[in-house]
Amino acid sequence: MTTPLSHYLVLSALLFSVGFAGAVLRRNVILVLIGIELMLNAANLNFIGFWRYGAHPEALTGVMFAIFSIAIAAAEAAVGLALVIAIYRHRRTVQVDQFNSLKG
Amino acid sequence: MSNLDQVFVTLLHWVVGLVPASLQPWVSTLVIILAIMTVFGTCFALTTILERKILGRMQNRYGPNRVGPCGLFQPVADGIKMLTKEDIVPFSSDQVVHFLAPLVLTIPIWLAFAVIPFGRNMTAIDLNAGLLFFFAIGSASELAVFMAGWAGQNKYSLLGAMRAVAQMISYEVPLVLAAVPVVMLAGSLSLNDIVQAQSGYIAGGLPRWNVLTPWGLAAFIMFLIAATAESNRSPFDLPEGESEIIAGYLTEYSGFKYALFFLGEYMGLFAITSLAVTLFLGGWHAPLPVLEWLPSWFWFGLKFSALIFGFIWIRATLPRLRLDQMLSLAWKFLVPLALLNLLAAAVWHWSGQCRLFPGSMAVRWLVCAAILVFPGIRLGRSLNGLSATPRQYRYAK
Amino acid sequence: MPSDITFYLLAALTLAGAVAAMSLRNIVHCVLCAAGAFAGLAGIYLQLNAEFVGVAQLLVYVGAVAILLVFTILLTHGADVKLGSALISSGWKTGLAISALVLVCLVVPVLTSPGLRHEAASGVVAPMMQKIGEQLMGQCVLPLETTGLLLTAALLGAVVIAMNDKTAAGPKTGVPPNHEAGKEPGLR
Numbered sequence: 001m002t003t004p005l006s007h008y009l010v011l012s013a014l015l016f017s018v019g020f021a022g023a024v025l026r027r028n029v030i031l032v033l034i035g036i037e038l039m040l041n042a043a044n045l046n047f048i049g050f051w052r053y054g055a056h057p058e059a060l061t062g063v064m065f066a067i068f069s070i071a072i073a074a075a076e077a078a079v080g081l082a083l084v085i086a087i088y089r090h091r092r093t094v095q096v097d098q099f100n101s102l103k104g
Numbered sequence: 105m106s107n108l109d110q111v112f113v114t115l116l117h118w119v120v121g122l123v124p125a126s127l128q129p130w131v132s133t134l135v136i137i138l139a140i141m142t143v144f145g146t147c148f149a150l151t152t153i154l155e156r157k158i159l160g161r162m163q164n165r166y167g168p169n170r171v172g173p174c175g176l177f178q179p180v181a182d183g184i185k186m187l188t189k190e191d192i193v194p195f196s197s198d199q200v201v202h203f204l205a206p207l208v209l210t211i212p213i214w215l216a217f218a219v220i221p222f223g224r225n226m227t228a229i230d231l232n233a234g235l236l237f238f239f240a241i242g243s244a245s246e247l248a249v250f251m252a253g254w255a256g257q258n259k260y261s262l263l264g265a266m267r268a269v270a271q272m273i274s275y276e277v278p279l280v281l282a283a284v285p286v287v288m289l290a291g292s293l294s295l296n297d298i299v300q301a302q303s304g305y306i307a308g309g310l311p312r313w314n315v316l317t318p319w320g321l322a323a324f325i326m327f328l329i330a331a332t333a334e335s336n337r338s339p340f341d342l343p344e345g346e347s348e349i350i351a352g353y354l355t356e357y358s359g360f361k362y363a364l365f366f367l368g369e370y371m372g373l374f375a376i377t378s379l380a381v382t383l384f385l386g387g388w389h390a391p392l393p394v395l396e397w398l399p400s401w402f403w404f405g406l407k408f409s410a411l412i413f414g415f416i417w418i419r420a421t422l423p424r425l426r427l428d429q430m431l432s433l434a435w436k437f438l439v440p441l442a443l444l445n446l447l448a449a450a451v452w453h454w455s456g457q458c459r460l461f462p463g464s465m466a467v468r469w470l471v472c473a474a475i476l477v478f479p480g481i482r483l484g485r486s487l488n489g490l491s492a493t494p495r496q497y498r499y500a501k
Numbered sequence: 502m503p504s505d506i507t508f509y510l511l512a513a514l515t516l517a518g519a520v521a522a523m524s525l526r527n528i529v530h531c532v533l534c535a536a537g538a539f540a541g542l543a544g545i546y547l548q549l550n551a552e553f554v555g556v557a558q559l560l561v562y563v564g565a566v567a568i569l570l571v572f573t574i575l576l577t578h579g580a581d582v583k584l585g586s587a588l589i590s591s592g593w594k595t596g597l598a599i600s601a602l603v604l605v606c607l608v609v610p611v612l613t614s615p616g617l618r619h620e621a622a623s624g625v626v627a628p629m630m631q632k633i634g635e636q637l638m639g640q641c642v643l644p645l646e647t648t649g650l651l652l653t654a655a656l657l658g659a660v661v662i663a664m665n666d667k668t669a670a671g672p673k674t675g676v677p678p679n680h681e682a683g684k685e686p687g688l689r
Contacts (some may be wrong), residue, residue, distance in 0.1 A: 004612050008545075011512045013607035015538075017600050022523030025589045029529035030574055034535050035564060038519050039503045041542055044554070052549045053618045060629075060636050066546075066554045066589055067633075068641075070561050071648050075655035081573040084607035087664075088577040095627045095660060097590060104535050201533065236556045243564025247536055250571055252527055266575065269568060276564075293630050332598050 007050035016042035027095045029087075033080050040073045108398040112139070115223050136228045140217050148370050149179035162420040178369050186366075189359035190294065194256065197356060200454060204256035204356065206357070206364035211247035212241045213368055216375040221299050223388045223401035234295040238379060239280055245372065246272045249343075252365070253353035264352025267427055268336060268343030274434040275340075277334035281442035283327040285319050285449035286383045295379075295428055299387030303464075310395060313386035318472035319449035322480075324384040326438055326445070331376040333430065335369060337415060337420040374408075381407045385494050429487075444479055448472040507548055515541035526576055526588060536567040553633055 016039050023035030042068045051062020088094055107114075116139075120132045153176060157167030169175040193202055219234035221227040231237050246269055253265020287293055290301035304312050314320035333340040344352040354365055381387060385407045388400035425433070456466045518538030522531045539562040546555030590596070611617070637645050 001688065002620065003505050005617045007508070007512075008549075009611040009617075011525075011545075013604060013611065014516060016607060017604035018519045018523055020603055021597065021600035024600060025530055025593050026523065027587065027590045028528060030570060030577075031523065031531060032681070034570065035563070036506055038522070038535070038538065040685070041539065041558075041562070042605055045542060046557075047546065048546055048549055048551050048554060050628055052551070053620075056537055058632075060632055063554055063629075063633060064636055064641050065550055066551070066639075067557060067645055070554070070557055073653065074561050074566055075568060078659045079655050079662070081569050082663035085663045093667050096575050132569065198527075198529075201530070231552065233552045233556050236553070236560070240556045240559035240564065243560055244540070246569075247565060247567055251533065254571075262575070266572075269572075273568060274567070278655070 005049055005053040008045065008053075010044040011027075012042045012049065015039075016046065020064065027097060029084055029094050029096050029099075030081075032096060033084070037073060037077060040069060044069050109224055109401075110398070112223070112401065135255055136461060140228065141214070144217065144371065144374055147374060147409060148367060149183075149407045151370060151374075151412060153178045153181065155419075158413070158416050159420050162417070166373055176425070186242070186363040189362075191359040191361060192356075193259075194356055197257050198255045201251050202356070202423070205248050205252040205255055206361045206368065207413055208251060209245050210364055210368040210371070212244045213371045215376055216241045216372075217378070219295055220375070220378045221296050221387055222378075222404050226388075226401060230294060230296050233243070233293045235293045235298070235379075235383075238295075238375070239276075239283075242376075243273075245368070249353055249369075252357065256353070256356035257315075258355065261353050264343045268353055268470075269345060270332055270341065271336070271427070273428055274431050275330045275438075278326050278434060278438035278442050279330035279334060282323040282330065282441065282445065283296060283379075283383055284442075285323055285446055286314055289314075293381050295387075299382055302386040302387055302419055304395055311386055311389060311391050313389070313391075314383065315384045315386075317452060318447050318469055318476060319452055320384055322441070322445050322448070322476050324380070326442055327380055328411075329383065329438065329475070330434075331373075331380060332415065332418065333434070334376060335373040337373065338419040339425050342424060342427055342430065373412075377411045378404075380411060385411075412499060419481070432487055437487055440483055441476070441480055444476060448475040451475065494501065504548060508545065511541050511544040511548065514538075515545065529571065531572065532570045535570070536563050539563050540588060550629075552629065633675065 012075065017037030019035040019042060021035075022038070023032045026032060026035070046067070047062040049062075051057060051066075054062070079099045079101070084094065091098055109164050116132065119135055120128050122383050123131045134272075140307060153168065156178070157175065159167075167175060168178045171177040171181045173405065194198065216238050217230040219231055219237055248256055249268045253261045253268070256262070282356030284300060286457065290298040292301075302311070302313050310316060315324045332338075336343055342352075344354055354362060358363060381404060388404040390396045390398060390400075449472075452468060452472050455464075455471070515538050518534045518536075518541060522535035522538060525531045525534065539558060543558040543563070547556055570636045
């Protein structure tokens with residue numbers, strides 16, 4: 001494997017900033033959630049990259065972290081999307097800047 | 105007769121030996137891909153005609169018998185028809201998604217054949233996490249069903265796609281849970297190891313296949329039910345039932361793209377049947393020690409054909425289930441039963457390690473079967489209250 | 502060399518998918534491009550010898566999260582975008598500046614750090630499944646059980662939150678009587 005580790009880390013940084021930009025800029029709340037998922041994926045890539053190129057790959061630390069991160073991200077996506085559906089029922093919209101009143 | 109057994113492996117080595125060493129991995133992979141595509145493509149053609157003939161015979165009529173001897177060239181006629189049909193793409197449809205959906209369906213399903221052991225030393229790629237790879241690939245093709253339904257931009261397509269995706273994700277859970285005891289008792293996710301763990305014979309000539317244990321039998325039945333639902337086959341074919349919803353998510357497809365969907369569906373069926381043979385029926389092992397002279401790939405093919413015949417038989421026999429009946433079956437019957445199956449498999453494994461008295465095998469069978477049968481009956485009875493209206497029996501006067 | 506080309510192809514696919522996911526107008530296309538980005542990442546994990554993580558990424562993200570997103574879009578009619586509505590929120594200049602700042606903060610340490618390795622360690626042993634299983638049930642058993650609890654709570658919570666409760670306040674916020682695509686009748 002002759003690709004330097006920095007290439008993986010730069011890819012991860014780019015993915016993270018793209019996800020961040022999307023989460024901050026787009027108005028649709030589902031796209032915000034997609035941005036969050038991209039950020040989590042970028043962090044996972046970081047973990048796996050450092051695990052593979054690190055000093056002790058047989059300790060499997062990066063892999064364990066990534067596995068739990070994937071599981072938790074899935075749970076968070078499920079709850080987030082359920083919240084989106086519940087909010088849609090009240091507000092009839094999925095634009096983030098319409099969620100500006102705490103009156104239920 | 106190990107020569108006959110390894111004839112394909114020897115053939116592969118001979119072909120690969122003809123090219124210089126630097127190209128050998130590429131040629132080897134290419135030859136394996138071509139072999140799998142040829143064999144399963146022929147299987148697909150044969151299955152279409154055999155299905156129609158068997159369905160016909162079970163319905164007391166002949167199947168197609170005009171084209172060729174006993175109608176065996178019917179797939180050629182069907183192929184020519186499908187390929188020369190006009191490919192109509194609706195104007196208001198989503199062009200890119202409409203084009204990509206058949207590809208996204210078919211390509212992962214071909215990938216799934218890479219991890220299956222078709223005979224002794226006949227696995228294309230022996231992955232450490234082979235079983236998990238298979239399930240991941242299967243779940244990737246669900247997105248294609250949604251894409252196909254969405255691309256049509258009409259109510260029927262979308263409704264069919266939603267139903268199909270809901271059905272497929274619901275039945276993925278019992279599918280994976282039914283395969284988990286196999287992994288537990290074989291100790292590995294690699295399909296070669298799982299087949300290896302089913303080698304050998306118990307005294308009396310009975311093979312050590314997983315289907316001949318109580319948890320294995322229950323898991324096999326659950327796996328087959330879930331596999332039927334995953335492939336959208338009758339009695340679970342509401343998403344594409346012609347009498348219900350036009351053609352569901354396939355409404356807007358014609359010609360070659362429809363043929364690709366058709367191919368993808370049958371290939372998915374073949375892949376899941378191969379997996380069922382590998383996990384539960386002992387893979388390429390022979391059932392009796394006296395029959396071991398027959399090649400391993402012959403046994404795989406025989407078990408595979410028997411299961412495909414079983415699927416066709418079920419299609420001819422059972423009526424279609426309604427969507428809520430289908431989903432209740434998955435979540436309220438199969439999932440709890442699959443979890444109980446894990447318990448039964450654990451009890452089987454631990455009781456197998458203490459052989460106390462003769463007849464202990466019968467006791468093990470009884471205990472594990474009791475764990476599965478009584479809750480199963482209870483769960484099945486609880487599904488009875490799902491008919492829309494109470495039944496009204498009307499008799500002719 | 503082949504592994505380098507594979508990495509660059511997969512990285513290009515992933516980045517293209519991510520950028521497309523965040524910038525397209527049609528939201529279903531965004532979700533499909535995001536699924537493509539997840540699949541590209543799964544390929545990168547497989548290339549890094551993390552078999553289990555790559556396969557789990559395919560299974561969970563492409564097979565479950567993408568489908569969840571698609572279902573939510575259809576249940577909230579997010580695909581019907583009103584013409585003329587802005588795609589990007591106001592104050593986008595600040596957001597863009599901050600994300601550029603984040604990118605710079607992440608990339609500069611990577612490129613200027615002297616200690617990063619150039620070649621992968623060769624300590625990755627073949628039967629990794631066994632070791633992952635042993636670690637999960639040995640050293641990481643507490644996170645494993647806690648994750649199980651968390652997933653159960655998330656499942657029940659998602660079902661309860663998204664459920665259509667026909668309480669006294671129901672008819673005021675009633676859902677329109679078109680086809681409730683995807684709503685499983687068995688959940689009521």
